[in-house]
Amino acid sequence: MSTLQHDPDDRVQVLDEDGEVVGDVPDLSEDDLVGMYRHMRLARHFDQRAVSLQRQGRMGTYPPLSGQEGAQIGSVYALEEDDWMFPSYREHGGALVRGVGLKQTLLYWMGHEEGNKIPAEANVFPVAVPIATQIPHATGAAWASRLQGEAKAFICYFGDGATSEGDFHEGLNFAGVFDAPAVFFCNNNQWAISVPRERQTASETIAQKAGAYGIEGVQVDGMDPLAVYKVTKQAVEKAKNPGEDELRPTLIEAVQYRFGAHTTADDPTVYRDDDEVERWKAKDPIPRLEAYLRGEGILDDERVDEITEEVEGAVADAIKEAEAVTRPEPEEIFAHVFADMPEHVREQRDAFEALREKYGDEAFLRE
Numbered sequence: 001m002s003t004l005q006h007d008p009d010d011r012v013q014v015l016d017e018d019g020e021v022v023g024d025v026p027d028l029s030e031d032d033l034v035g036m037y038r039h040m041r042l043a044r045h046f047d048q049r050a051v052s053l054q055r056q057g058r059m060g061t062y063p064p065l066s067g068q069e070g071a072q073i074g075s076v077y078a079l080e081e082d083d084w085m086f087p088s089y090r091e092h093g094g095a096l097v098r099g100v101g102l103k104q105t106l107l108y109w110m111g112h113e114e115g116n117k118i119p120a121e122a123n124v125f126p127v128a129v130p131i132a133t134q135i136p137h138a139t140g141a142a143w144a145s146r147l148q149g150e151a152k153a154f155i156c157y158f159g160d161g162a163t164s165e166g167d168f169h170e171g172l173n174f175a176g177v178f179d180a181p182a183v184f185f186c187n188n189n190q191w192a193i194s195v196p197r198e199r200q201t202a203s204e205t206i207a208q209k210a211g212a213y214g215i216e217g218v219q220v221d222g223m224d225p226l227a228v229y230k231v232t233k234q235a236v237e238k239a240k241n242p243g244e245d246e247l248r249p250t251l252i253e254a255v256q257y258r259f260g261a262h263t264t265a266d267d268p269t270v271y272r273d274d275d276e277v278e279r280w281k282a283k284d285p286i287p288r289l290e291a292y293l294r295g296e297g298i299l300d301d302e303r304v305d306e307i308t309e310e311v312e313g314a315v316a317d318a319i320k321e322a323e324a325v326t327r328p329e330p331e332e333i334f335a336h337v338f339a340d341m342p343e344h345v346r347e348q349r350d351a352f353e354a355l356r357e358k359y360g361d362e363a364f365l366r367e
């Protein structure tokens with residue numbers, strides 16, 4: 001009997017929208033519960049400040065994560081230190097828990113190559129902007145780790161839109177056949193830029209796609225951090241220590257919503273209405289966890305105020321540090337891809353340099 005498989009109608013939940021307990025609460029210490037709450041608050045505040053920086057012209061572009069903190073923080077808390085995380089471009093909340101600092105994320109979106117210097121001990125792969133390419137990478141890394149006799153889990157994050165890419169099918173199929181210790185975590189946030197979930201697939205759920213690969217699929221309330229933690233923990237443990245009739249990989253579909261734009265280059269008001277956004281905001285993962293923790297006597301006004309102050313300080317410091325780093329030279333966009341720059345890239349760089357010299361940077365910045 002499988003441990004995770006659920007009916008398509010059966011979405012795992014621990015806390016309802018008001019923070020009332022409706023399922024088995026996972027075994028987490030008070031420190032971890034407060035830590036989860038603090039990380040979610042940090043991710044939310046960072047997100048708001050990052051959007052504002054971009055609007056002020058202090059950052060190139062940025063993909064907001066508000067609304068998705070429960071899925072990110074809840075799942076990363078389920079990992080052990082040795083496990084690995086393969087992010088998309090929106091997982092900086094989760095990456096933060098693994099040790100990829102806020103300054104690092106700011107530098108990345110400010111266009112500094114420095115932003116890609118991930119601390120080795122974090123076990124986090126680089127940001128993947130091309131949709132779904134990180135999925136076969138995670139499968140391959142998981143398989144290699146297993147062949148080497150390690151007991152590590154590899155969690156890979158991607159969106160609902162990514163499930164329409166060949167890489168998704170190849171990655172999951174291969175993981176099933178070779179029994180790779182991978183956890184595929186789909187952030188179903190209802191939209192792939194302007195394409196709604198129902199135009200992405202005719203499947204009733206994304207979780208049920210797991211059946212095609214012979215692995216388990218589970219759908220979870222992605223705005224319930226405790227439910228996300230619970231299913232991810234089970235999937236991580238199964239990846240390392242499957243039962244007799246079990247395969248190691250799992251597909252988790254975390255049902256959630258992005259409150260903001262796809263990126264700062266997007267205007268969601270042209271494809272979705274305010275009522276929909278408001279409906280989902282009622283499921284906000286942060287007040288939900290806060291209500292539960294207050295009810296348990298773990299948080300009170302004083303502790304919440306302390307956390308608010310601390311979070312605001314941490315984000316302000318990260319912005320100050322990131323903005324103190326000298327801006328990269330525009331030519332750097334041609335560097336860092338190849339160890340030895342191929343001729344055609346060198347030619348493009350030289351042409352770009354010649355244009356800058358002739359016309360000056362102002363010409364590039366004109367509307």
Ligand SMILES: Cc1ncc(C[n+]2csc(CCOP(=O)(O)OP(=O)(O)O)c2C)c(N)n1
Pocket residue numbers: 090129130131158159160161162163187189191192193262
């Ligand atoms: C291979 C590829 N095709 C197209 C794009 C352009 N693109 C960027 S994000 C995106 C939508 C992705 O939606 P989803 O997978 O649901 O992720 P979300 O951003 O909603 O988390 C697209 C099509 C890309 N980055 N890579």
Ligand SMILES: [Mg+2]
Pocket residue numbers: 159160161187188189190191192193
């Ligand atoms: Mg999406």
